[in-house]
Amino acid sequence: xxxLRLEGEETDHMATQIxxxxxxxxxxxxxxxxVQAEPEGQHELLFFVNANHAHNNFTAEKGxxxxxxxxxxxxxxxxxxxxxxxxTEYILSTYESELERFQLGWQAxxxxxxxxxRFHSPTSYWNMAYHHGQYLQTSITRPLIARFEDEEGIVxxxxxxxxxxxxxxxxxxxxxxxxxxxxxxSVIGExxxxxxxxxxxxxxxxxxxxxxxxxxxxxxxxxxxGLLLKWSDLVVDGNPVAELQGLQQVKQGVIGAYIxxxxxxxxxxxxxxxxNNQMIKHDQDLTDxxxxxxxxxxxxxxxxxxxxxxxxxxxxxxxxxxxxxxxASIIERQMLGLRFDFYSNNALTLEVSNVGTQTIDSxxxxxxxxxxLP
Amino acid sequence: xxxxxxxxxxxxxxxxxxxxxxxMEVAADERSVxxxxxxxxxxxxxxxxxxxxxxxxFTVKRDDRTIKGLRNIVDKNINSIFLQxxxxxxxxxxxxxxxxxxxxxGTPHPAEYDNxxxxxxxxxxxxxxxSYMWKEEAVSLSQxxxxxxxxxxx
Numbered sequence: 001x002x003x004l005r006l007e008g009e010e011t012d013h014m015a016t017q018i019x020x021x022x023x024x025x026x027x028x029x030x031x032x033x034x035v036q037a038e039p040e041g042q043h044e045l046l047f048f049v050n051a052n053h054a055h056n057n058f059t060a061e062k063g064x065x066x067x068x069x070x071x072x073x074x075x076x077x078x079x080x081x082x083x084x085x086x087x088t089e090y091i092l093s094t095y096e097s098e099l100e101r102f103q104l105g106w107q108a109x110x111x112x113x114x115x116x117x118r119f120h121s122p123t124s125y126w127n128m129a130y131h132h133g134q135y136l137q138t139s140i141t142r143p144l145i146a147r148f149e150d151e152e153g154i155v156x157x158x159x160x161x162x163x164x165x166x167x168x169x170x171x172x173x174x175x176x177x178x179x180x181x182x183x184x185x186s187v188i189g190e191x192x193x194x195x196x197x198x199x200x201x202x203x204x205x206x207x208x209x210x211x212x213x214x215x216x217x218x219x220x221x222x223x224x225x226g227l228l229l230k231w232s233d234l235v236v237d238g239n240p241v242a243e244l245q246g247l248q249q250v251k252q253g254v255i256g257a258y259i260x261x262x263x264x265x266x267x268x269x270x271x272x273x274x275x276n277n278q279m280i281k282h283d284q285d286l287t288d289x290x291x292x293x294x295x296x297x298x299x300x301x302x303x304x305x306x307x308x309x310x311x312x313x314x315x316x317x318x319x320x321x322x323x324x325x326x327x328a329s330i331i332e333r334q335m336l337g338l339r340f341d342f343y344s345n346n347a348l349t350l351e352v353s354n355v356g357t358q359t360i361d362s363x364x365x366x367x368x369x370x371x372x373l374p
Numbered sequence: 375x376x377x378x379x380x381x382x383x384x385x386x387x388x389x390x391x392x393x394x395x396x397x398m399e400v401a402a403d404e405r406s407v408x409x410x411x412x413x414x415x416x417x418x419x420x421x422x423x424x425x426x427x428x429x430x431x432f433t434v435k436r437d438d439r440t441i442k443g444l445r446n447i448v449d450k451n452i453n454s455i456f457l458q459x460x461x462x463x464x465x466x467x468x469x470x471x472x473x474x475x476x477x478x479x480g481t482p483h484p485a486e487y488d489n490x491x492x493x494x495x496x497x498x499x500x501x502x503x504x505s506y507m508w509k510e511e512a513v514s515l516s517q518x519x520x521x522x523x524x525x526x527x528x
Contacts, residue, residue, distance in 0.1 A: 040500055042442075044482035046473070078480025082440065087480030103480070107440070110433045113479070133477045136470070173423075220430060220462075344469070372473060 041081035048074040050134040050370035057363045070095050074132040083107040085115075091132055096150060100132055100158070102198055115163040118198050122165075122179040123210040123230040124157050125258045125271065129222075135370040138267075138339055140351045143294035143312050144330060145256070145273050149186055149193040152329040154292075154322075155254060155275070156186040156232050158195035159208055167219070175219040177226075179212040187237040188250065188325060194237065206233035221262075228256040228273065241325050250322060251278040270295040277322040290316030290323070294333075306339040310353075323358060332356035337366075346371040406509035407455050407525040410518040412494075415501040417441070420521060422460075428504065429461050429484060431475040436502060444496055444505040445486040456506060459525045494518065 054068040072093035079086040085105035091098050103117040120127045126146035130137040147153035161183015168176045185208030186193040196205040214226035234250040236242040256273030272293045279286040296310040314331040317323050335353035351366040409425065411417045417436060424434045428443040447453050461468055475481040487493035494517045497503055504521065512520050
């Protein structure tokens with residue numbers, strides 16, 4: 001979250017945001033009466049809160065610096081009654097106000113859940129693991145391939161449609177998980193990818209299919225690795241760079257692999273993705289490909305301290321016309337950080353990194369307080 | 375005569391004290407934690423893997439009904455035994471696990487009860503719910519039945 005988005009469009013969206021928030025609160029309050037009336041129903045309301053300070057120091061030739069302070073609350077509400085599930089997530093911050101997830105689920109049997117609504121793309125493992133719960137992820141920043149649309153993300157991270165989660169137990173506690181989704185994806189908007197908005201629907205959004213196949217050696221543990229397959233049909237909707245390129249539509253295919261592994265006090269989270277963009281233009285079509293990779297390592301010491309680092313790269317990015325649509329996206333990063341957990345649900349994190357976009361390099365320093373309430 | 379009486383009294387007090395100590399030892403040796411459900415519950419058997427799943431947010435069903443796990447936090451010892459023997463996690467890891475469940479699938483954390491009356495009422499309200507308590511307590515309560523032994527002090 002660099003705050004760049006705020007400058008151009010905050011005023012235009014203010015009324016919509018307020019309306020969205022009012023509708024969200026109405027939806028949030030409604031199930032409480034059901035919970036009181038039905039002893040079997042259970043609900044959970046959580047607030048993931050954080051305050052970030054970011055300092056960016058651009059290279060000497062640009063000579064620019066800026067500081068950014070963001071206060072944010074991620075509100076999670078979950079309700080379960082029998083086989084029915086409801087989950088919603090709303091972000092309210094000094095930077096945005098957005099309904100992130102709104103899902104209705106049905107537990108078909110012990111190992112299968114079907115969802116309908118707006119959810120995070122299952123092929124973004126990072127986002128499916130941490131969503132917007134900043135306190136639960138160790139680092140402050142996310143890698144390029146997992147960045148949300150409004151954080152200079154380059155692949156759609158929200159889908160509105162249907163999703164099926166299935167778990168097949170193998171031997172003992174081994175399990176194989178399959179997650180498939182089909183729904184409406186983002187359009188290439190004026191500044192960024194614009195996901196389908198349930199509260200402000202438009203018909204321009206086209207289809208996306210996501211498949212994640214995961215193997216867990218112990219279903220009670222988080223250790224896993226897997227394969228990610230994604231296909232999205234992205235229509236250009238008012239992007240000035242795309243218009244200069246004569247671009248009308250991008251048919252984007254992503255194939256990737258990930259690993260999330262813990263051994264004693266160590267943790268590794270890594271992803272390698274290959275992106276194939278069929279750029280459909282007025283005059284001729286073009287195929288644009290590149291890789292996106294990251295590796296994050298974490299080590300817990302003295303119980304409450306975690307030192308971590310991440311390396312990110314995007315081989316093939318220099319020749320990518322697709323990435324020109326997202327000039328502020330960070331395509332390279334070398335980062336080191338330190339996190340201190342205190343009380344039961346609070347953390348202080350410091351992150352120092354050297355980052356690069358397609359045009360500039362800069363140093364960044366982030367400081368964050370994060371917590372979960374109650 | 376008086377001295378003899380005093381010696382006898384001391385002996386008697388010593389023997390009584392020894393007896394009390396032995397009784398306490400025997401009682402401590404017999405401390406057990408059991409899995410319970412309401413007397414009216416149709417639940418008969420839940421194995422340790424299923425029980426771990428119930429408390430870690432997986433869905434376990436009987437008669438097409440999801441079994442709910444209720445946490446007994448009446449005393450620290452029983453909570454420690456639950457963490458060590460049922461979910462096999464530290465308090466910190468278990469809390470984090472429950473946060474992840476809420477964040478990922480909207481799964482609420484298991485309901486917690488810090489007094490036995492409320493726990494009994496909750497078990498009776500949902501016959502497809504289970505909890506755990508000291509064996510001697512479970513034996514003395516007519517509202518619950520014992521499904522299995524979870525822990526026994528050696």
